[in-house]
Amino acid sequence: MSAIFHAGISGARGRMGRAVSAVLDAREDVVVAARFDRGESPDLSLCDVIIDFSTPEASVELAQACAAVGGPALVIGSTGLTEEQDAEILKAAEKIAIVRSGNFSLGVNILIGLVEHAAQRLDARDWDIEISEAHHRRKVDAPSGTALMLGEAVANGRAEDLEDIRMPPWDGITGPRETGKIGFSSTRAGGIIGEHTVLFASDDEVLTLSHSAIDRSLFAKGAVAAAAWVRSRKPGLYDMQDVLGFRQA
């Protein structure tokens, strides 16, 4: 058995916080040293690593607080951060190790590589790309963090900046589709856990790459694997590609 570590859960009473709690409680090598929500201040010194699925504001505050005292390490799953909030997380990662991902599932992290590969090989002059996602009615941000990661994968494959090729949602008299742009669309309904599809369409054929999350515990298991990985890393901003060993040296 690996060495015991002390974990904290931020957003502990939320959907993901409860899923993380269940995964941690089932492990013999983890002591849950802190569980906290809005308005509660954890004793950071009790934890080797904190897993955070809360809100953009709460994630930034937590990262700043941990960075100010040189630890614990963090796993951040919150989505919907602004560019400024992204920059604050990056700054905190100069002082502590942080794994951040919009999706902790193995399947999505494989999908990212497939999407980048396809985007690199399918000529942007012939192939249009649309990214669609569906989630439960309580999700507050759109497009999802995963959809944006898939957009980044397309942009990397095409050697472009996502912000330069991202289109506003289709609505009204839009005119014809601009060559080389990526469209995003979102559905919010019922209890859908998380569906993502990247559609590549030419005049002659359509290729779809997609992922379905069947149970929310999927993300919790990935986040706990990230916590076990990051607690002994040096300061820096990491993602699931690092945790899974997919990053090329």
Ligand SMILES: NC(=O)C1=CN([C@@H]2O[C@H](COP(=O)(O)OP(=O)(O)OC[C@H]3O[C@@H](n4cnc5c(N)ncnc54)[C@H](OP(=O)(O)O)[C@@H]3O)[C@@H](O)[C@H]2O)C=CC1
């Ligand atoms: N990366 C991934 O794989 C995944 C990411 N997510 C993302 O995780 C986030 C949370 O999702 P979900 O669990 O469904 O949302 P919930 O709304 O169910 O849970 C969020 C929790 O965070 C709490 N919270 C709010 N402010 C603070 C704070 N300052 N400190 C600590 N906790 C706080 C909330 O408390 P209160 O209710 O009192 O406000 C609530 O308990 C979202 O951004 C979602 O998109 C979700 C699934 C997977």
Ligand SMILES: O=C(O)C1=N[C@H](C(=O)O)C[C@H](O)C1
């Ligand atoms: O809010 C959710 O539930 C989810 N959020 C993440 C996202 O924004 O991509 C990951 C997952 O799809 C579930």
